[in-house]
Amino acid sequence: MIKRFVAIAGNVGVGKSTLTQLLSQRLGWVPFPEAVDENPYLADFYADMRRWSFHSQIFFLSRRLRHHRQLLDHPTSVVQDRSVYEDAEVFARNLYEQGLMDERDHRSYRELYEVLILFLPPPDLVVYLRASVDTLLARIRQRGRAFERDISPTYLAQLNRLYERWIETFDLCPVLTVPADSLDFVHTPEHLDLIVEKIQEKLSGKEVVVFD
Secondary structure (H helix, E strand, O other), rough: OOOOEEEEOOOOOOOHHHHHHHHHHOOOOOEEEOOOOOOOOOOHHHHHHHHHHHHHHHHHHHHHHHHHHHHHHHHEEEEEEEEEHHHHHHHHHHHOOOOOOHHHHHHHHHHHHHHHHHHHHOOOOOEEEEOOOHHHHHHHHHHOHHHOOOOHHHHHHHHHHHHHHHHHHHHOEEEEEEEOOOOOOOOOHHHHHHHHHHHHHHHHOOOOOOOO
């Protein structure tokens, strides 16, 4: 059996964790949820985002890189909830564009990230879940997490824009884009079947026809 490493990417509320679990059950892969290691800078960051954004993002990046290496070394096939690339290409960039990380810090952060990525083998496949802001908000409301209650449509739209910009130029490994607005892989087994089929085709090297 060929060992596989698949990363699930996408905005807040799009269904990354759920798809990670469903794929692990269907394909027998080991699921790796998003790391929740306590960030020692987080309290300072929320008190003064501009001052502590660089420190906080460096911590997140180091942890994400460590987990990526562990996934590469895992003896069986794995599926990961959120990739290392999203930290830099979406969340750190968003802090910079919002004026919460200055240009010098962002440039240093990018330099470190880009050098490390050169030495870190990519996954076999990134599955990008694409969804509109309306869909994201509806799913965030459904899962009812208190800390997500105040997420604004503007913030989600900004992240969507950065996700699209990243995925358009990402070429370290194949990407499968899943239209999460129209595919309900949680409640419709046929939709999950279709996603699994497309993932397997993509991993086998086939040219996958876009879902729609």
